[in-house]
Amino acid sequence: MNLNNNRAARAIALVYSACCYVVFLITFLYLIGFVGSVAVPKNINDGPLLAWPLAVLINCALILLFGVQHTVMARKGFKRWLAAVIPTSVERSTYVLLSSLVLVLMFWLWQPMTLTVWEVETTWAKGLLIGLFWLGWGIALLATFLIGHFELFGLKQPIDRWRRATPQAPEFRTPLFYKIVRHPLYLGFLIAFWATPHMTAGHLLFSMGMTVYIFIGASFEEKDLVALFGERYRRYQQEVGMILPWAKSRKKDAE
Incomplete structure (x- = not known):
């Protein structure tokens, strides 16, 4: 009976993590459309216009919420607390799920600020910026696969638990992009957020x-x-x- 219950718990954890991953995947794709104004019902420049002070306040609060959730849930103390509440194998999936839900909240409540900061109309320059936008997302996505995409987004852990695989110690590796920058995932996001031929005040606030x-x-x-x-x-x-x-450690530069 205990074995059956254990198997059922492992199966539930696996299904839960798979659902969390699907939510993440949909949210990630929507984020691309939201920032790039591509094929989504509501993008970063859509919606009724509010007074500027209120729009800035709401948008800053949404960015702050995202930052606090990401930072707090990634700390060891919070992880230890969470491990006492839910199985360790779904801790990462829960983090991914809540991160996705915060982004969904941002998509829903984001207030457009449509004042044009810059608009590039030259064909080659516009094409270059659009190309950089997609390159940024490509770098970010590839960076996750280089270090373990399915572990990063919480699928590997419940699969290992289902298979009763022995947990492996973290391995320090620097594949491809990681030989150039320590956090290519973040670099990809920065490129994608800033590379746009039409920068509005709302998009600028989001990027900053x-x-x-x-x-x-x-x-x-x-x-x-x-x-x-x-x-x-x-x-x-x-x-x-x-x-x-090019931004290496000052200690290295001083040597």
Whole structure:
């Protein structure tokens, strides 16, 4: 009976994680359309216009909510608390689910600010920016597969639990993009957020807010990686830029 219950629990965890992944995938695709104004019911410039102060307040609150949720749930203390509530195998899936739901809330409540900051009309320059937009998303997606896409988004853990696979210790690797920057995922997002031929005030606020969060979030992540990999990661910090290829550690520059 206990074996059956254990198998049922593992099956439920697997189905739950698969559903969380599907929600993430739909949300990720919608995010591309939302930022790029491509094939979605509501993009970053759609919706009734509010007074500027109120629109700025709502949009900043949404960005802050996203940043706080991402940062707090990624901390070890929160993970330990969450592990006492839900199985460890679905902790990452729950993080991914809540992150996706916060993004859905952002899509729904985002207030357009349609003042044009810049608009590129030259054909070659417009094509270049559109190409960079898609390149950014491509870099971000490929970066996840280079380090373990399905583990990053919470599918591998319940699959391993279902198969009763022995957990493997984290392995320090620097494939492809990771030889150029330590966080190519974030670099891809930055390119995608900023590369647009038509930058509105709302899009600019979104890009600025997410850029601030990316650098703050990367700094927190760096501390966790140093704690995990120690001196090996410290050497990596000195040799490779965090998000921008040319922005290497000051310690390295001083040597």
